[in-house]
Amino acid sequence: xxxxxxxxxxxxxxxxxxxxxxxxxxxxxxxxxxxxxxxxxxxxxxxxxxxxxxxxxxxxxxxxxxxxxxxxxxxxxxxxxxxxxxxxxxxxxxxxxxxxxxxxxxxxxxxxxxxxxxxxxxxxxxxxxxxxxxxxxxxxxxxxxxxxxxxxxxxxxxxxxxxxxxxxxxxxxxxxxxxxxxxxxxxxxxxxxxxxxxxxxxxxxxxxxxxxxxxxxxxxxxxxxxxxxxxxxxxxxxxxxxxxxxxxxxxxxxxxxxxxxxxxxxxxxxxxxxxxxxxxxxxxxxxxxxxxxxxxxxxxxxxxxxxxxxxxxxxxxxxxxxxxxxxxxxxxxxxxxxxxxxxxxxxxxxxxxxxxxxxxxxxxxxxxxxxxxxxxxxxxxxxxxxxxxxxxxxxxxxxxxxxxxxxxxxxxxxxxxxxxxxxxxxxxxxxxxxxxxxxxxxxxxxxxxxxxxxxxxxxxxxxxxxxxxxxxxxxxxxxxxxxxxxxxx
Numbered sequence: 001x002x003x004x005x006x007x008x009x010x011x012x013x014x015x016x017x018x019x020x021x022x023x024x025x026x027x028x029x030x031x032x033x034x035x036x037x038x039x040x041x042x043x044x045x046x047x048x049x050x051x052x053x054x055x056x057x058x059x060x061x062x063x064x065x066x067x068x069x070x071x072x073x074x075x076x077x078x079x080x081x082x083x084x085x086x087x088x089x090x091x092x093x094x095x096x097x098x099x100x101x102x103x104x105x106x107x108x109x110x111x112x113x114x115x116x117x118x119x120x121x122x123x124x125x126x127x128x129x130x131x132x133x134x135x136x137x138x139x140x141x142x143x144x145x146x147x148x149x150x151x152x153x154x155x156x157x158x159x160x161x162x163x164x165x166x167x168x169x170x171x172x173x174x175x176x177x178x179x180x181x182x183x184x185x186x187x188x189x190x191x192x193x194x195x196x197x198x199x200x201x202x203x204x205x206x207x208x209x210x211x212x213x214x215x216x217x218x219x220x221x222x223x224x225x226x227x228x229x230x231x232x233x234x235x236x237x238x239x240x241x242x243x244x245x246x247x248x249x250x251x252x253x254x255x256x257x258x259x260x261x262x263x264x265x266x267x268x269x270x271x272x273x274x275x276x277x278x279x280x281x282x283x284x285x286x287x288x289x290x291x292x293x294x295x296x297x298x299x300x301x302x303x304x305x306x307x308x309x310x311x312x313x314x315x316x317x318x319x320x321x322x323x324x325x326x327x328x329x330x331x332x333x334x335x336x337x338x339x340x341x342x343x344x345x346x347x348x349x350x351x352x353x354x355x356x357x358x359x360x361x362x363x364x365x366x367x368x369x370x371x372x373x374x375x376x377x378x379x380x381x382x383x384x385x386x387x388x389x390x391x392x393x394x395x396x397x398x399x400x401x402x403x404x405x406x407x408x409x410x411x412x413x414x415x416x417x418x419x420x421x422x423x424x425x426x427x428x429x430x431x432x433x434x435x436x437x438x439x440x441x442x443x444x445x446x447x448x449x450x451x452x453x454x455x456x457x458x459x460x461x462x463x464x465x466x467x468x469x470x471x472x473x474x475x476x477x478x479x480x481x482x483x484x485x486x487x488x489x
Contacts, residue, residue, distance in 0.1 A: 009172070010028060011166070012025060013164075015161055016103060016160040017157035019091075019162065034088075036091050037091060038118060039081075039092045039094070040210040041195035044128065046128060052105070055103075055106075059106075072159050074162075075099055077164075078095065078099075078165070079096060080167070081166075085203075096162070104116050106136065112155070188250060190220065193253065193311070196307065197309075200308030201309055216316060219315070227252065230302055232408060242400055261306055262304060265309075266306055267309050269299045269303070269314075270303040272370070299313075301366050317369075321365055328348075332373065345457045346453060346457050352398075355399070355403045360388070363387060367383065370416055377487055383429065385476060385480060392436050458476075
């Protein structure tokens with residue numbers, strides 16, 4: 001961040017004891033004091049045994065040195081956003097939560113003076129703190145060479161130094177949050193968009209929506225699917241960076257799902273509706289007697305998003321779809337044929353097709369958000385034929401870069417988005433054609449195992465290996481239609 005982008009920034013050196021005890025800390029602009037606070041938009045406390053062990057070990061090594069150290073133990077920088085809420089000064093920890101919380105745990109277990117009073121509202125943070133307290137107590141009991149009382153006398157918080165970076169601008173604090181990783185826990189795209197959208201919500205609702213966000217669990221696969229659908233559009237196609245460049249992936253996620261969101265406090269869902277008009281025999285624009293039907297109260301995957309509640313509810317909607325369809329919970333009724341195809345018989349059993357599976361998952365989420373669940377089994381089979389065709393088009397490996405090209409050249413997601421009905425989509429999918437590449441069909445090859453998996457699933461229908469070279473796709477189409485007919489009877 002350049003100086004031109006910063007309203008006002010203070011940097012001051014202090015010790016942890018002063019920070020924990022709410023002591024007055026001198027700065028160039030006067031006195032800094034206030035209560036440490038963890039904002040709702042912060043990621044949860046995540047340090048485990050490995051990180052706690054490393055920090056405690058470093059502190060023991062430092063303070064037990066035979067030769068007194070010539071300088072304080074340096075813990076690194078901590079970024080603070082100073083704010084006043086209901087007349088109380090808050091020192092909002094933007095970067096440094098992992099280290100400060102671990103020190104607070106150590107101070108609690110050892111019974112050190114001036115333990116900080118920090119409230120953690122995140123259930124995940126509370127659980128991890130409790131786990132680390134128990135682990136540290138057990139670790140101290142098991143390491144008999146470290147006497148508890150000696151360690152309490154040994155470690156002095158006033159000898160642990162930090163550099164405080166202080167800003168009164170929440171926007172500056174947020175920019176720091178995006179870019180800083182001084183504590184060793186690198187922020188991913190989901191962490192940053194969480195911060196962005198919780199900041200846009202009224203403070204009285206932040207705790208509720210922070211808990212809603214946490215309940216979504218690991219969002220990386222879902223965000224990957226959403227980014228594919230939103231970026232890979234026929235009329236404004238945008239490439240996605242390879243997963244081997246996570247910093248570039250994070251940049252695109254933040255750009256699309258945070259920075260590009262509108263600053264409008266409205267929770268809008270865009271849906272396609274079917275309007276049935278009555279036969280009156282007279283031309284009219286009257287709304288009397290019309291019937292309006294839509295799939296559900298969800299969101300359109302490519303819709304514009306507003307910062308705050310709108311985007312969090314949008315992600316929650318698709319996270320629920322992902323849970324119901326793709327996580328082997330079998331939570332929905334009347335989907336046995338789809339669940340068997342996805343979990344038991346084909347998709348989850350294939351190897352060497354990870355990139356194709358991610359693409360397939362994206363199409364399923366998009367389809368259900370567009371057309372609902374009623375005919376999902378049929379759609380999944382025909383989407384499978386198209387999405388997994390690179391497995392038999394290519395001689396060998398299906399690379400990540402080729403997936404992007406395949407989606408662009410075949411306008412995969414646009415087929416779904418631009419279809420008005422399920423039947424129209426199926427018609428388009430049936431028109432898709434490709435050329436079967438007949439090498440590497442040995443059972444020990446990925447392509448050969450792919451063919452065997454299809455044989456096992458469609459058997460004893462019309463799909464056989466004897467005529468694969470000349471009529472693979474014709475047989476596959478016949479087998480798919482047989483499965484559809486079988487499920488409908």
